[in-house]
Each structure stands twice: as C-alpha cells, then as structure tokens.
Amino acid sequence: MIVEAEYRERREFFSRKLKRNSVAVLFSSEPKTRSNDTEYPYRQDSNFYYMCGFTEDRATLLFVKGEEKTACYLFVYKKDKDEELWNGKRLGVEQAKERFDVDDVFQQSELASKLKELLVEKKRLYYDFNLDYSKVKLLKRYAKNVESFHNAATVIEKMRLIKSPAEIALIKKALKITKKAHHRALKKVVKCRYEYELQAEIEYLFRKFGAQSDAYTSIVAAGNNANTLHYIQNSAKIEKNELILIDAGCEYDYYASDITRTISSSGCFTEPQKELYSLVLAVEKEIITMLKPGVLRSDLQKRAEFLLCSGLVRLGILQGSVKKLLKKQKHKKYYPHGIGHWMGIDVHDQAPYKTSKGKEIPLKEGMVLTIEPGIYIDKNDRDVPQKYRGIGIRIEDDILVTSDGYENLSKGIKKELKEIDSFNS
Numbered sequence: 001m002i003v004e005a006e007y008r009e010r011r012e013f014f015s016r017k018l019k020r021n022s023v024a025v026l027f028s029s030e031p032k033t034r035s036n037d038t039e040y041p042y043r044q045d046s047n048f049y050y051m052c053g054f055t056e057d058r059a060t061l062l063f064v065k066g067e068e069k070t071a072c073y074l075f076v077y078k079k080d081k082d083e084e085l086w087n088g089k090r091l092g093v094e095q096a097k098e099r100f101d102v103d104d105v106f107q108q109s110e111l112a113s114k115l116k117e118l119l120v121e122k123k124r125l126y127y128d129f130n131l132d133y134s135k136v137k138l139l140k141r142y143a144k145n146v147e148s149f150h151n152a153a154t155v156i157e158k159m160r161l162i163k164s165p166a167e168i169a170l171i172k173k174a175l176k177i178t179k180k181a182h183h184r185a186l187k188k189v190v191k192c193r194y195e196y197e198l199q200a201e202i203e204y205l206f207r208k209f210g211a212q213s214d215a216y217t218s219i220v221a222a223g224n225n226a227n228t229l230h231y232i233q234n235s236a237k238i239e240k241n242e243l244i245l246i247d248a249g250c251e252y253d254y255y256a257s258d259i260t261r262t263i264s265s266s267g268c269f270t271e272p273q274k275e276l277y278s279l280v281l282a283v284e285k286e287i288i289t290m291l292k293p294g295v296l297r298s299d300l301q302k303r304a305e306f307l308l309c310s311g312l313v314r315l316g317i318l319q320g321s322v323k324k325l326l327k328k329q330k331h332k333k334y335y336p337h338g339i340g341h342w343m344g345i346d347v348h349d350q351a352p353y354k355t356s357k358g359k360e361i362p363l364k365e366g367m368v369l370t371i372e373p374g375i376y377i378d379k380n381d382r383d384v385p386q387k388y389r390g391i392g393i394r395i396e397d398d399i400l401v402t403s404d405g406y407e408n409l410s411k412g413i414k415k416e417l418k419e420i421d422s423f424n425s
Ligand SMILES: [Mn+2]
Pocket: 258, 341, 370, 372, 396
C-alpha cells in the first residue's frame, strides 16, 4: 500500500519542477463506453493515480504556483444519492479533505470557475498533451493570457522511472499471484484442449488471489500462433507436442506484472524444441546478469541479438558469419522485438527511454524493466530445417535494478528445462 505521505511527497516534487507563475491541471480518466449505456471497468489515468492514488472518475488535481510556493487543490465529484444507488459510494468533499493532504478540496462542478479565475493571472499552463480534445478546449477557453504551454505528463513520467520501496512491494505482490498462475498452467496444460481453457486457469488464479485484473490481455499461443507477437484470440485447439507461449501477468492495486513462459502441451519437450528453448533461456539468463546501474538498454539489446544470432547459426537456422548476419539484420526475422521495457503502473510503463536531449537514459537503482528475448520460426519458413518450423518461444522476467546489480523480482517462476519438462509425468 502506498500511504498519503508518499503521494504528498510526489506532489511536492512535481511542484518544485513547475516553472514560476504557472498552473498545472491533471484530470482523472474518462469512463469508456462499451456499448449503449454499459461501460468498461473503470481504470484511473496512470499519471493522475501516481500523484494521489484516487480512483474515482470526474476528479481533478490543480497546482497553482506563484513566485515560490505552490498550492495543490483536489476536485472531486459530489456525493449524490441517486448516482450512488447505481454506481456505489463516492468519497465526496468532506471525506476527501480528511484523506488527502492537499491545500483544499472542492466539488468538480467548481472547476471551470476556478480555472477561469486562476488562468487570468498565470503565464504558464501545464497539462497532459495527450488529453482528450474536449478538455483541451475547456482549458484553452480560459487560457487567453497564458504565454506558454507545457506537458505535465513529461514531468510525472520521469518521476515514475524510479520506483519507491512501496511500489516495488506492490509489483512483488502482483508477481506472487502471477507466479501461482503460471505454475497452475504448468500443472493443468495436458488437460486443456483449447488455448482459452489454459487462459481461464491462469486468470482464475489472478482473481482468486485478489488481483483486480490482468495487466494486459493474456497471450496463450499454441504452436505456430506464438509467432504472432500480439496473438490474443486464444481460441485455437492445442495439438500434441506443441509449445505454448503464455504471456500473462496480473495487475494488483494498479501495479503490473509481465511474465512469459513457454511450456509443452504434452508436458514433454521434443529435441528440436529443447534446442531452441535452451538457447532462449541461456540468452535471457545472461542478459539479466548484465543489469546494474550505468548499463544502457541498447547494450543489452546488442548483446541479446549477438547471442541469439550466434545460436541460430549453431543450430543451422542461419548460415554465414555472425558479424555479417547481424550487419544485414538477418536475425531480425527470428527475433524482431526489443529486449525489454519499463514496467510499473502500466505494463509498458509510461516513462522516458531518452533524455530531453535525445540521449539514452542508463539504468539506475530503482528502475524496473522486463527482459524478454525470444525466437519465432514460422511454420512455412522454408529457409529453416523442418524440425524447427512452427515454434515460437519467449521467456520474460521482471527485474529491479539495485545499487550494485539487480534483483529478479520474478525469481522462482519455473523456467529451467528440468523444472518444466516432464512436469506432469
Ligand atoms: Mn513484456
């Protein structure tokens, strides 16, 4: 759990980053219609959540900075008996005043007049440049005297790069549940006839152990389906002796986990499957050991590509000198994606990879990223020995960068061949 004192610290840090004579506005996300009068489950805007932890819609955070001091106001939707009958209790102004350590709390209906009053005298306006057009229009209507516009999201997303101990604890909690789910998949796989049955086994455990949802749509891809990188239909029949790529992680209290394991439908790997799997696993393990402060993600990418390409040559999938193959990007056909991404409130955490000057940001203590090499060989790829066709493998873990190295937060989710091969026999 993240306590109010930590949210307050974040708001104070954000305030210090604001230029003098400015207003910053952060909106809650809009409910999204699924059809007619039915909505998708509501999820708070990630940056808004990061700044206050408030999960209601129709809320706004407003920062007003003068020459030095900054005031922070929260706007919340009013308590309304009729609305609460349908959609549940709201906090309302009075309780929000008790819960949030802000300078004042108002009703959301007062926002427009407050903005109008404040923006007459302030020169700078911060808001999320990805904001819905309707809200941008509202802001611009009152911003006639504003001289410059700044992206509030850029400031917050930079803060989100480094995770606090409380955030890491939540990611660990999410991973604890995700671990159980992947182990259940391993146990149930031979009994599942369709990909969705396996998906159900995994997601059953997400909910059973209190995760609010998945952190992204689960990928359960049997056989050649694993070669479609974002395969989410999960509708195909599972055949005997196929590998099944499972990319699934739960979200717990707004924090993601992101784990991929590749297991066998029959519980036993064939020789060619073992060869490819061992290669991907060896690469994944070596890249993880490289993690420490100062390292660049592009170095990890290069090393992973070198190792995978060398392995593909060794197995006779690529021919020629590794150096030349890499130069001509021949390996990209079998490993077309990145080595990993930031993770946190979002599974692909909205945090920068480069500085404002375009320089790559090196790893620092407190960052959390995934490491996820893979090999994908299409069933119709005639350039590859028959025995390897139709196999897609990815192995992914979630890693915390520590002061002198790394901590594998998803350690213990089985991935060694001896742990997952013949698991059922
Ligand atoms: Mn990932």
